[in-house]
Amino acid sequence: MTTGDPTGVAHLYVHLPFCAARCGYCAFVVEVGRDDARDAYLDAVLAELRRERARLGRLDTVYLGGGTPTLMGAERLSRLLASLGPMLAPGAEVTVEANPETIDDAMAGALAAAGVTRVSLGAQSSRRHLLDVLDRRAQPGDAERAVRAVRDAGIPRVSVDLMLAVPGQSRDDLAADLAWVRGQDPDHVSWYELEFKEGSAIARGPHAPPDDDLAADLYEQAVDGLESAGYRWYELANFARPGAECRHSLAYWRARDYLGVGVGAVSTIGGERRRNAPGLDRYISALAGGGDPPRTREGVDADTRRRERWMLGTRLAEPLDVAWAGAPDNPDALAELEARGLLDRRDGTVVLTRRGRLLQNAVMQEIMDFA
Ligand SMILES: C[S@@+](CC[C@H](N)C(=O)[O-])C[C@H]1O[C@@H](n2cnc3c(N)ncnc32)[C@H](O)[C@@H]1O
Ligand code: SF4
Incomplete structure (x- = not known):
């Protein structure tokens, strides 16, 4: 190649x-x-x-x-x-x-x-x-x-x-x-x-x-x-x-694009998520026959992308750029969580504090409305 x-x-x-x-x-x-x-x-x-x-x-x-x-x-x-x-x-x-x-x-x-x-x-x-x-x-x-x-x-x-x-x-x-x-x-x-x-x-x-x-x-x-x-x-x-x-x-x-190959592998590229199906024999025979593996495809819409950027980005010690991630569902929660010592805000970024990171799941429940 x-x-x-x-x-x-x-x-x-x-x-x-x-x-x-x-x-x-x-x-x-x-x-x-x-x-x-x-x-x-x-x-x-x-x-x-x-x-x-x-x-x-x-x-x-x-x-x-x-x-x-x-x-x-x-x-x-x-x-x-x-x-x-x-x-x-x-x-x-x-x-x-x-x-x-x-x-x-x-x-x-x-x-x-x-x-x-x-x-x-x-x-x-x-x-x-x-x-x-x-x-x-x-x-x-x-x-x-x-x-x-x-x-x-x-x-x-x-x-x-x-x-x-x-x-x-x-x-x-x-x-x-x-x-x-x-x-x-x-x-x-x-x-x-x-x-x-x-x-x-x-x-x-x-x-x-x-x-x-x-x-x-x-x-x-x-x-x-x-x-x-x-x-x-x-x-x-x-x-x-x-x-x-x-x-x-x-x-x-950091929600970058990636290609996954192999049985069951997932890819996210250009706003589309593809999931290769499980099933070893079907995977092998599809490719041996010159075709794509059996897979599903779905668009990652702007709302899903915004939630994923928040969920993944707040796992990291590096600050999350809010303009890039998109507005949180509950912007007022940010000031409140900051006052409680669970996150820091600076120059348009958000990063969880040490205590906030230990409680990331609960913190995210306050920032975003999960179904
Ligand atoms: C899927 S395994 C593949 C690598 C290798 N076969 C192994 O077992 O180390 C990669 C990692 O996923 C993690 N893992 C798998 N199932 C998990 C589970 N139910 N909960 C938490 N971690 C899990 C384990 O830490 C494992 O080291
Ligand atoms: S079943 Fe295989 S992939 Fe899964 S944890 Fe055990 S060794 Fe790793």
Whole structure:
């Protein structure tokens, strides 16, 4: 593939859905027991990329997400990345998500050779009883080995994903995870609150989420602990060493256009949102037959865009430009929230204070009228 239009889309997501097993909390588009389809899937993804090439500019960020992208195997990943190589802007960020037990020295070396600049490891916790509740296959120790392999291979950035508000998680467990992070010293940490997604196994029991007070305490404990370890809390659930923010995720929160390819992938380009349908076989056969994958398309109208810009933009530590985002539904609420110390306004921008960010959902309910 050749370099695209310099004004085209600069952010590409590729969904690689294969997993060894489905974790009980996961509601992503995932395929278990279909490793036989990996070659055909790669061909289909490359075909979709060729079909979309005209929309792409020089790529500032590429994100291979899953699923478990590393289960594609080093050779297929290298083929995919080689085909993207000519489209990358100088200094492009190229991230691959990986489960810790799937990264060894050989895989890390292959990713480095293929031009990967960032590996995002789904550690989730260092505590065995929490890994068990989450149905994770990784054992304590796997994530340390994976971090070391990524670093030894010379990949510039390593990020770890951790989980908050897991059933049975105590303040001591959280302190242990913080100590673990300090010991590993990743460049970036994503610390997500566990969502009990409808239809997921964990939502059917027997585990109950921690009560709201404990969940809020654990969140604040994580923020305090990471900040005092020198990480910048640059997005509600994301923390980075200075300069190590995830540029791909920043593009989402800044409501930039992005192209998603692969089964179940979403794109937002020029005021249109497209969602590729789930269903591996239908995806593969549509592209093998020379067509587009099955997908839905909808226009993102001005009102939806305005709400999304507020919801996403107030997740960030950087100020939101109100003229760009559009007027909030309840402009009077801004002065009131400012007086209560929940947000700051300056030169036409709004940014949540530390306390406001801990309560972002409630703050947004006052600023916007959600249906
Ligand atoms: C979809 S996974 C893909 C990467 C890899 N397979 C893994 O499990 O680490 C990416 C991240 O999404 C987050 N995630 C998935 N399901 C979630 C849920 N129900 N609630 C919160 N975070 C979730 C996890 O932190 C996970 O690391
Ligand atoms: S959390 Fe990750 S490993 Fe687990 S099923 Fe979802 S995508 Fe696969």
